[in-house]
Amino acid sequence: MPPILEQGTIRRAERLCHNVIDLRIESPRIAREVQPGQFVHIKCADDLLLRRPISVCDVEDGQLRLIVEVAGAGTRWLYGRRAGEVLDLLGPLGDRGFPTPDARGGPVLLLGGGCGVAPLLLAAKCSPVAVDMVMGFTEKCRVIMEQDFKSCCRSLTVCTDDGSYGTAGFVSQAALRLLEQEDYQAVFSCGSMAMLKSVVQAVERADIPCYLSLDERMGCGLGACLGCAVKLRGEGGAEHYGHVCKQGPVFELREVVWDV
Amino acid sequence: MPPILEQGTIRRAERLCHNVIDLRIESPRIAREVQPGQFVHIKCADDLLLRRPISVCDVEDGQLRLIVEVAGAGTRWLYGRRAGEVLDLLGPLGDRGFPTPDARGGPVLLLGGGCGVAPLLLAAKCSPVAVDMVMGFTEKCRVIMEQDFKSCCRSLTVCTDDGSYGTAGFVSQAALRLLEQEDYQAVFSCGSMAMLKSVVQAVERADIPCYLSLDERMGCGLGACLGCAVKLRGEGGAEHYGHVCKQGPVFELREVVWDV
Amino acid sequence: MSELSVRFAGIPFKNPVTVASGTFAFGREYVDFFDLSRLGGIAVKGLTYTERQGNRPPRIAETPMGMLNSIGLQNPGYRAFIETELPWLRRFDTVLIANITGATPREYAEMAEALGGAGLDLIEINVSCPNVKEGGALFGASAGGITEVVTACRRATDAKLMVKLSPNVTDIAEMAKAAEAAGADALSLINTLLGMRIDIATRRPILGNNLGGLSGPAVRPVAVRMVYQVAQAVRLPILGMGGIATADDALEFLLAGATAVAVGTATIVDPLAPIRVLEGLERHLHSTGESVGDIIGAVQMN
Amino acid sequence: MSELSVRFAGIPFKNPVTVASGTFAFGREYVDFFDLSRLGGIAVKGLTYTERQGNRPPRIAETPMGMLNSIGLQNPGYRAFIETELPWLRRFDTVLIANITGATPREYAEMAEALGGAGLDLIEINVSCPNVKEGGALFGASAGGITEVVTACRRATDAKLMVKLSPNVTDIAEMAKAAEAAGADALSLINTLLGMRIDIATRRPILGNNLGGLSGPAVRPVAVRMVYQVAQAVRLPILGMGGIATADDALEFLLAGATAVAVGTATIVDPLAPIRVLEGLERHLHSTGESVGDIIGAVQMN
């Protein structure tokens, strides 16, 4: 599925909470091709040169669903969009999204933090096996997409850092409990670097594959500019730089060299 | 009247012809102070660094009226504005607009070309003596503001270069005829450089003051950056550079050194 | 001492926000917008030995997030400045910075002497104006030229001397070291990058003078880099500038090693820009509980 | 000959629109967007003597209408290029431009020889990469360094040599003359301007490598100026680049004296940018009835 340039018309723009928007974008050509974990690269305001990568959260009726949280100028611009406006999209990008679970294997555990829950929805919907979802937010008013996950997951655990909603504590803590109880065939995770780190620690002990969607500053999104480097461990253990936009954005935890 | 920074809300945005828009902007503080010939300096799109100078065409009920013709990226952005949107304005600018005619003197002759007719409307409305207006356009479909001038001028001559409407020919030709018939106390003119040149030639023979609104690329609009230079002839005949934004934008024809 | 105040070349600045030479004239145009005494300092329009009319128009061309100017130092000459503008400017409680360009080291020295004598707090030696034929950038393009001009000025006055460096050089640190060795008290950078725009319709450069100096946000990454390199190379305090439009921009320069900053092109766009930078800086310091001094040069390299 | 074709260093280009080294990899990522045979030429990602992994991330930082990159020449080495990429690229009817950076003049020469032997149309000698420690910009910062590298390459091959000049120099014309005297067949400019951005929250440079190269529309006025200056100083054909995103931008470079242009950062933003530039140029020529040759160097100074 080669990447496509498409002008997508926003059909719905709904604020989920302060600084988080849920966009439904008519983009039939990209929507037809997209796989869980892939992203679109969006041209934002005229005064912002580079595109911004945003994961596809869901697809339905030729529409892409994107969840965007304000992090800077580009995402603030996206947060200000309204139905009827048109976005310049490049996608679907990423040769590797979340893998399709083995239909004969155990269930899959999804771990998402903040806006990082978004790409896990499509992964959950496309899973041939049961999925358990753990999602974490700083506090009650930041919780999003609870209903979406409830309707497609076997179980849903909502955590808040401050205990103002659901289970108090971090995603990794809830994950540890679930990993003890159940034989998962894989873990899929997406969230902030801090969350991923703690997930890595939690999962490393369990001997199951863990797929992480990584964040890196991007240029082309196509694998050409070599901007979005991530240090990987190759077959023989040799380290090299791969590229998040092309070889990812999802990587298996053990291929990644955690420098930082 | 020191210049004012004001956020003006567009109350009406009406296309007068292809690429020409008529904007009414709620800007009570600037509107209260503005004199004929003065301009406002407008921040346009986020990716355009500098403001754009636009003459005030009229004031009514705390609203500025501006006529903008697309000439490049900034004016194209202005052309795309709609009622309800807010503009960042700096004005009124220019220490010298069109002078107030002597109430006991003869009538005044106004010569405008294209969008250059705009600032002449306020001058006409503020004149204590009768005004004759000659306005020129390339062709019929470019004629604007005919009614506006009709209602405040003693006579109105509309010229088109191709004769598709009104009198065929240039403003300067019609001006010559009027100058022969009538003892004007002054000529006020605004238009393209080509039009101003031909007006200068026509008027130079008549021994009456002629006030021209000049165009120059601007930075600050305040007289600080010294960007908008125009060569002037001083008292003793010595040439020096004055600044359109501050000492103008209106100059008497004989002070200007016509280099180009 | 407030958390905003800094000492710069021994001179107390109430805050580190100044306005850049040539973008603020002699201040008169801005008194309607804010009290000039709020500024840490004011660098006045570049002065020359005798009156200059400047270059022919057009003098300004917009570029992507930047602007080219080819003003060419239009100014009444340094004597007229001392007589007509200085007495008026003195009413403001702010550091006054003269900015001088000579055709020869001798002209620089005479101006520095006279302006020092007239009580200017700081004299900015502009060896980097790209828009005049004689002097200016000619001196700033080599360490030898800088040495010559600064040495001449140093001999002529005890006033504080700040050398304004050109970014149009291979090795900015070398220029900084030359200025330091010749006795400069401070450095300011960057002046404008030499650039050109051609009108494709007329097939002529937009600027009457053909080439001009690029300023504004577009040049900021180059300016931050040069401030950092110079801060590593010399011990002189640095007045950083080049595309500063917000407090965040100013913080980048302070972190890179500037002791104070100047707002230039941003003021041309928004007369209140220097005040917005100042107020944003103030808010930032309140929120972190730091003083400006804690931020200067505090960048941690990767 | 169509009105779009040009001869560049004796090589026929079907049109003057190429893609800049490092922004197009080896072309594979763009075949889904357009037929690469439509391009006048393709400059491949910078090659080094042996494989390089490049610099640590982050490698990209956005700036006002520009971007900084510190890729650091991640590439498989020139031999792997010849073996793996070149045969694939050969299927396209376009001029292939190798881009080489050595740690020593000898490495440059060996690569030039091998790539010339492999039938590359044009070899771009990159003496201006700001993102590697050895070689690269080190050579491009002085006329002596350029002479050394170009002389070594000239001795090693009869292939056409194009020297890619760095904008981070005091006198670009001097560098161009050195390249011409040492036997270069063409020049390309500009490479990136050295810059830096600091994240004010972490107080660290955004780029893992701290400094990086600035490209994109922000640098265009500097690039146009340098192309003009170089065109005045030497007789070599110039491949102009730096912030070209539209046909109008390309026309500015041609008017300033470039014989062909390269689209770089714009392709990173919009994969179709080179085609848009090409089609716009075509439309422009149709409307004026000219050929590209009529435009090259046609700027009239004021």
Ligand SMILES: Cc1cc2nc3c(=O)[nH]c(=O)nc-3n(C[C@H](O)[C@H](O)[C@H](O)COP(=O)(O)OP(=O)(O)OC[C@H]3O[C@@H](n4cnc5c(N)ncnc54)[C@H](O)[C@@H]3O)c2cc1C
């Ligand atoms: C594969 C992928 C998928 C993503 N999916 C989502 C999503 O579904 N929803 C969501 O809200 N965010 C998502 N992000 C993060 C999002 O791309 C950044 O928040 C956004 O690029 C920040 O841009 P800005 O202009 O708001 O911030 P600024 O800080 O102004 O951006 C400046 C530059 O840095 C880059 N940048 C800054 N932060 C990041 C970051 N965390 N990751 C990548 N680039 C960054 C920007 O793209 C831009 O080039 C995703 C990132 C990646 C790599």
Ligand SMILES: Cc1cc2nc3c(=O)[nH]c(=O)nc-3n(C[C@H](O)[C@H](O)[C@H](O)COP(=O)(O)OP(=O)(O)OC[C@H]3O[C@@H](n4cnc5c(N)ncnc54)[C@H](O)[C@@H]3O)c2cc1C
């Ligand atoms: C005092 C004054 C009053 C004006 N009044 C009006 C008016 O009422 N209606 C109207 O339609 N136009 C008016 N103009 C002209 C208008 O300012 C320009 O058409 C406009 O600035 C062009 O900007 P742009 O972004 O569309 O074009 P671009 O070519 O993209 O602009 C690039 C840069 O050049 C400057 N520039 C380009 N052309 C001109 C020009 N002719 N005059 C001044 N600067 C220019 C721009 O301001 C900008 O800085 C006036 C100009 C002046 C000086």
Ligand SMILES: Cc1cc2nc3c(=O)[nH]c(=O)nc-3n(C[C@H](O)[C@H](O)[C@H](O)COP(=O)(O)O)c2cc1C
């Ligand atoms: C219109 C204009 C006029 C300038 N005049 C001078 C000058 O007279 N002397 C000087 O040293 N620098 C002059 N400069 C350079 C500025 O002081 C400053 O160094 C440069 O513009 C970079 O800062 P900025 O990007 O904030 O504008 C001028 C800049 C502009 C834009």
Ligand SMILES: Cc1cc2nc3c(=O)[nH]c(=O)nc-3n(C[C@H](O)[C@H](O)[C@H](O)COP(=O)(O)O)c2cc1C
């Ligand atoms: C991501 C990136 C990688 C680059 N890599 C190289 C390179 O390998 N070799 C080289 O000579 N120039 C390289 N350049 C410089 C470009 O070829 C070009 O000279 C510069 O970016 C200016 O053009 P632009 O503004 O159109 O991008 C690179 C530029 C970018 C943005």
Ligand code: FES
């Ligand atoms: S963003 Fe260009 S290679 Fe990944």
Ligand code: FES
């Ligand atoms: S625009 Fe700044 S002086 Fe006129």
